[in-house]
């Protein structure tokens with residue numbers, strides 16, 4: 001959901017689970033077969049109407065996390081002032097085709113949960129040391145940029161629901177894409193790729209500054225971010241990787257000539273919007289496969305940065321920084337990068353991640369502080385105060 005528009009799925013008609021290096025390709029293939037076997041009666045005909053699946057994919061090829069596409073039993077959608085409902089069921093069911101659907105009772109909204117978080121994996125000091133090591137390796141010429149994350153964990157009380165926290169996220173961060181797929185919840189400001197009736201778009205982010213204490217200070221911070229050589233260099237690498245990957249699939253691709261500053265309640269980002277026309281009929285899942293992982297979450301060059309992440313972070317990112325979104329029967333879809341997110345396990349364990357792009361002039365203490373800003377949407381939505389960076 002974004003600004004009150006988007007898709008909500010209820011129930012689970014089909015679940016496709018994949019893993020390993022082929023997790024996105026295998027899911028795309030299974031989706032194509034499912035679509036080929038389906039009878040779709042779509043009287044609205046917009047992207048996201050008819051058959052859809054919601055997905056979340058692990059970041060790394062060797063992750064222990066399952067990647068999934070879930071086809072719900074009921075989809076509620078809203079776009080450009082129109083709303084629709086789609087029901088999905090197996091053809092051999094006893095129910096008649098025109099059986100009216102009943103909206104399930106909404107889950108009780110309950111209170112916003114009260115989850116306390118603690119560092120897990122890299123402790124704050126270890127994170128600073130990992131950033132320093134990354135800068136040494138950048139200076140030694142091993143790679144230009146690497147994105148390093150840290151991880152915090154908490155526990156959701158028995159019976160605490162996610163509805164109130166999701167509602168809070170969506171209301172506090174209306175400019176982001178709020179998602180909840182298979183226990184992965186968050187509000188991401190960054191799209192990986194969106195395919196919409198022949199058009200392709202993406203919002204590329206990299207480069208971050210804190211919000212100011214008052215309006216003048218705030219504007220000054222945004223202006224300093226827009227002028228900062230360190231952040232512009234970090235941003236340029238992210239834009240170049242997205243443009244290079246999308247270009248072969250597009251007949252035309254435009255990027256804003258200068259990055260703009262995107263204001264969010266917790267921070268400023270440098271942002272570039274890409275917009276183009278699809279040239280080869282690729283589905284959104286095919287473009288997800290081509291684009292993941294971008295330089296905004298891995299680094300440049302991609303392979304060296306991905307290897308360095310495994311060595312320097314030393315933990316499984318699971319679905320953090322992976323693609324999360326939906327695909328429809330025509331292949332259209334909207335995929336965000338799973339940032340500002342947490343995975344809620346069945347036993348109530350909540351794991352959240354936040355990372356920063358490290359370049360030659362990164363300062364470890366500043367990067368640690370930046371992870372604190374990036375954890376804020378999630379920790380506050382779970383009812384916890386922002387984690388102290390020390």
Ligand SMILES: C=C(O[C@H]1C=CC=C(C(=O)O)[C@@H]1O)C(=O)O
Pocket residue numbers: 147149190205206207208269295296297339340353354355356357358374
């Ligand atoms: C890796 C994250 O953010 C990325 C997206 C925007 C800005 C970023 C940065 O300035 O470092 C990161 O590349 C995260 O939120 O965990």
